[in-house]
Amino acid sequence: MRPGGPLADLRMVELAGEQGQWCGRLLADLGADVVKVEPPGGAPERRVGPWYRDEPHPDRSLSFWHYNSGKRAITVDIESAEGAAVLRRLVAGADVFLEARPPGRLAALGLGPDELRGADPRLIYCSLTPFGQDGPWRDFQTTDLVQLAAGGQMAQCGYDEEDDPDAPPIAPGGGNAWHIGCHFALVAISAAIVYRDMSGEGQHLDVSIHEACSLTTESAIPTYFSTGRVVRRQTGRHSAWSMPRPRTQYLCKDGTYINAMFNQRISPERVRIFAEWMDEYGAADDLLDERYRDAQVVEESQEHIADVLHAFFPQITAEEACRGAQERGLPWGAVRSVDEILADPHWEDRGYWVDVEHPELDDSFRYPGIWGLYSDSPLAITRRAPLVGEHTAEVLAEIGLDAGEIESLREGGAI
């Protein structure tokens, strides 16, 4: 067994694209040997920016770097019979096969779950697709944005009507429909690994990004089941069907924001704590008044409390607000951008950043991140993302092809 993460004994083949590459990356972090299969010339996700020094190049996509670090890559034309045979051999030596092709596409090439699992019943064959392997929307085209529309994210994110009556529902950026789908693909794969440990049996997993997104909307669905109500968007806070909750996001002195959420059950003790803090700035208004010792009065004064906070926060910066709150046990946080996160020494303390070597550029760059500290099987980013076809010869040799076979595949255009 290789040293490393909890899945260090496992081999995985990824044929996934932009919607599935994060799942492969997380499996690589967890120690699995992940081989990414790309078409000759490289995968389409290599053509997504931003770019190293802003110059487009298939080996210099920063998005690709992030989502594919720790993997090896081979180029294979799986549409050709020879290429399909290579993929079949590669998967035969693997524990997990993650694919994100349109439903039925791989079966048409003789690479479907029945064929590959027939050859190896221990294989975990995970299909990650926009809507799953069946159903009326099975063949619909999607992107990250349209998944967030269908999945319910957009209906819950946006602005209070009084803040911006014309604002559309907002889809948060960053590719989070793909993240959500990949997180549940990893849940499915992890469960199948444990099941196989106990039973010896692999299986076919059919993961739907749409279902994953729909499930990842917290109280929205239970709210509908129990009340029949539609939730409404609110600036910087939870969507809700009930009366508008007080705002939670306040502008600070430096032009950035603090998220200072409190709810109707906030205790009089807590109100006193932040009132004393605000009083240091002469901004407590009447909140130190005796009557706010009464929980009922506090509950009825939520809007007023929010107004006092609104007047207070512009006196201090968002970081001062965040630290001041945390020192007082208040669960509030600055609305940070990547700029502030990179400057925060806490993450350095935790060993969160990894400086990844890029020998092809004779440089190294700081990546996120060690997302979990496993005491007996530490996570790692073992290498930068692969260059196009970087490991083709190495991986084919591992699965038993000799130099002549590799050369004839290359001449035939299959690799």
Add this chain to the structure above:
Amino acid sequence: MSPEQSRRSPGSGARALEGVRVVDLSWVRAGPWGTRILGTLGAEVIKVEWPAHGSVHHNDRYTNTGRPEHIEPNLNNSHWFSEKNVNKRSVTLNLRNPRGRELLKRLIAVSDVVIENFTSRVMQRWELGYEQLREIKPDIIYVSLSALGHTGRDHPFRTYGPSAQALSGMTFLSGLPGEPPAGWGWSYLDDTGGIYGAIAVMTALHHRHMTGRGQHVDLSQVGSGIALSGAAILDATVNGRAMRREGFPPGNRTHWPGTPLLDNYRGPMVAPHNAYRTAPGGYNDWCAIVCRDDEQWRALIGVMGDPEWARAPRFAENDSRIEHQEELDRQIEAWTQGLEKYELAERCQAAGVPAMPVQSNEDRVRRDPQLRHREMFTELPHAGLGPMGYQNLPFRGSAIETSSRRAAPLIGEHNREVLCGLLGLSEQELGEGYRDDSIWPENLPVEPYLEAEAAAGSGASS
């Protein structure tokens, strides 16, 4: 396709985590969401609660989100609580009471996993840190799920989902340029944190199968969130580019017209890429449409009925469409406003153009034919709530079930089963726990279904 794949259950009744016992000390959202996943996959999740007035578990069961207004709240009738605690057992133990804590230790000694989402030093204060847990059960898997983790200078930070999102950079990703962040309309990082908790448990189980060793997995919700901005982080560490800049975030677009032409970390830079109003103009009558390339754009022109404006040279190529998005989006919306959102999406899809309606919670339950076909929802009985809809896991396995099978437990429902059946307490010892503040709070009336066991050995029962 074989028939077994057409259902959410393969029919074998097999569950992936059968035989795995989880002591669940978690509360509010992130932890319970993780153990909900484990429970649905077949783990025996024992939720340890303490229902004294004012305690977190008491409040958690009173969560009012989604409770119909005419129903008087009690410990057993929050659907919100029930939905996030399906497939679990409930045991009440007072962890501030030595006898309650002793019972917890006995439970841990016969379990595989301990999971909690308290702030970073709570377990140590209870003398239940990883070192102590190992003494109780040498191969225990301990997953802690806190805001910033158990190490690092700011480990004591406490957060809710929204403030965790703020600290992770997730909030900042969402909104229109020049306006306050729109953020996320739910606790995205509580859901995500819980998912990582479930992944940590299952991957650590595999490691234990291979090595015989348990471990502590120290997760940080905020850290999990930061990694979701990887491309933006590399743009900063490699290119020195600041995220606080003109035109970021770009609303639903990949680029905001009139601002510097930079990548905004939402996939390929294309236009159109937006949400458009649809008929009849209601609150959620919107449809998202994207053309990933010129070919899809030409297909969309066909769907729109080949209008003359769309044939202007400035819209022919992607780069030029990005530059002229204001006019492009205005023209597209003039067309979409005449169509209902599902019909619009279907027409686009028939031509190969990615488009989907913005779906509300009601839409997904009532109108979405795909979720219905795939049996995403299931109805379960519950003694406090009656029959109600619940969500299943978003995948199917050909060998394992992925549907929710039991609504949340009533408070203390499994006290006898777990404390007597598993730990071997006598009926009398169980009854004593109801009187010495270790199994039930002194000041709280005993629920009717617990009265018999609470009375055991008191003389009243003899």
